[in-house]
Amino acid sequence: MPSFAVLGMLAISCLVAACGGSSGSNTLTIYSGRSESLVAPIIQQFGESSGANVLVKYADTPQLAATLLEEGERTPADVFFAQDPGGLGAVEHMLSQLPEDLLSLAPEWAKSPSGRWIGLSGRARTVVYNTENLTEADLPDDIFDFVDSKWRGRIGWAPTNASFQTMVSAMRGIWGDDKTRQWIEGIKDNEPKAYPKNTPIVAAAASGEIDVGFVNHYYLHRFLAEEGEGFQARNYHPRAGGPGSIIMVAGAGVLSSSDNEVLAQRFLKFLLSPPAQSYFARETFEYPLISGIPAQGGQVPISEFAHPDVPVAVLADLETTQALLRSTGILP
């Protein structure tokens, strides 16, 4: 036993000594709730062009938000790059005010009213449908109409997913709480299949396990890129606009505990520059937030489908939305 124990302890202490944390003034530490496979190339590009040493920790947005809340002032992170406004909202008090020249780069609807975080790319809510069983003409003008009993057993959704909940917040903002509750209960009566997130919904729509699903727009494009045009699912932006086709953002903020705020702000500015914005359009199939960058890869440009304007403050009010989802028995 002693040899085992001594070896183990020795190994641990060596590693501790070798890998002690370091943070030079030219080192930028990013907590990224956006996936490595999507954003690593553009982050690397920033490192190369700025000469900064960029370190990134990748995990899910809510789990990084929880980590930041536990770490508080002692967090090694300079930047929190999040999948959705909900994650940024949860740590908003830990973020610093961004300068006006940075904030002015993004449109009003794509940044925090307090000026502590800014949107970097846009994503639309859509309805994904199976192309073998349905055409666009079969789909209702407004997402509300999926409460019709003809959709019984044919719908997929992801009620625990942050983007879904943001859409419900938009419903509350546009329709009011009563109509939103009617929608939730109407869909619930149609016995929808609940998935943990968007990807399996798109796969299930293509296989015909479900006919329609409520998802974000870009997952379809990734399936199309991998499976080819024969993939039997497509996106539908509800004709009448409404909460079923809102635009949401992924964004980032700078931690107020950071001793490297200038470099951190330069990073955000870089992500809103034309090369980075066209990277998002081309590689992650998201919508650019600055003008003059064309949409790519078969997506419908933002300007070509109806979508409502919902204030960020409404979209970020997850708490009331979750209370509603719980009171209807959708969330545990």
Add this chain to the structure above:
Amino acid sequence: MARLFARPPWPPAIVWVPALAVAAAVLLPPVYLFVRAASDGSSAADALFRLRILEILGRTLVLVIAVSVGSVILAVPLAWLTVRTDLPFRKFWAVLTALPLVIPSYVGGFIVVLVLGPRGMLQGLLENLFGVDRLPDINGFAGAMLTLTLLSYPYVLLTVRAGLLRLDPALEESSRGLGHNAWSTFFRVILRQLRPAIAGGALLAALYTLSDFGAVSLLRYETFTSAIFVQYGSALDRTLGAAMSLVLVALALSLVAGEAFTRGGARYYTTGTGVSRPISEVKLGRWLWPSLAFCGIVVSAALLLPMSILGYWVYRGVAAGEPLLFQWNTVRNSLTVSGLAAGATVAVALPVAVMSVRYLGLFSTVLERVTYIGFALPGISIALGLVFFGVNYAPPIYQTTGMLIFAYVVLFLSPAVGAARTSLLQVSPRMEEAARGLGSTPLRVFTSVTLPLVLPGILSGAALVFLLTMKELPATLILSPIGFTTLATSIWAAASEAFFARAAAPALLLILASSVPLGFLMLRERR
């Protein structure tokens, strides 16, 4: 009689000091959860009542029991076949049947849906042959149970194998001599002797099921852990997440107590004189083909099918021009941390196992039981607990490899303790007493008598920890040094965004890289 062989009242410091340190370490996460839940106690309590908590608990327990029973049914015959019979290529089967353990549950769950879903690959095949339009929905209980059983029977397999390797053949021979046939001997003697190993393995399968998120979420069966993930996920509610994790701790501890109850106070070592001889082989005879078929079916369903699908994705990705960059750095990281975690975990597991077998008492009982907490909690609860302590009380090691290894030890201590204690139970204290009587120091007795005898158990514990670390995700993501990638994090990074070809390559590498050390362990096994 009992007084003659009375145990020393308190173990030597070399046992109890490390054991106490281990207890302190494994209690860090529950202490954190308590602090967090108590920070807003009344609202956490309200929320707990609001939840359909009994219903979710019921659903969770049903799944846990079903998976444990299913795992025992698959694993005990497999263990017996690969240890005690003349089955051809035994070691080969032993490695293949253990490997499904390393498949991450979110990969396994995805593949089950893909193959057995209402409009999955099987349905496609049946549609071409018989015009079947839609299969009954696999989602829910059936799918979750199938997936988790195929992923967690290796826990039972590895512990039962270790038990079988240490079983004294004299018992079987006496049974045969008394006129019992092979079947009757198996059920009356072998199975009874294996009771602690089976119960220990089943407990691990049960706790794994309790803590799993990947499979239950993809197969849409709501359990306690998936409800906890909702709190830590989109709900961003750390208080309720912590309160629910504490309920899970209570549930886990009652399962552990249940296992201890079945274990009872029985003895599992030989009391007579003489030493056990090498184990004799059972000739399968006309059972050879059915046995081979059984092994073949389990390996095909749990390992070959997932590997073929992963292989197909890689092939399709390469054919479509997807760049497959093999990151050797990532493979090396996975192997290094898994190896270190296995070594460190079995090292600290030994004093705990020694305490709980040789120095039975209140402290050692409590100690052994709390080691299971880490394995039953979802990785995210453990990780946040260690963030809390790391950042506040141990900043120099926060987000270092050392901290990560520490987290793995806390998470995976119980499989290592379980394996070591099962082997230790089969070593007669009389042998140690004899060695001590001949003038050896306790430490020397341990290293020269006990340790060689429990080595199979220690090695199987090391194998378990190694495989578990290879696929660990939530704690690795949060606690690893910044920029550190493992095979598991690479699979997750690609799979979470539906890049299947990119996810499949590291998943295949994960299985292949794990098979090397596992094969080495199995080949070294004494027979």
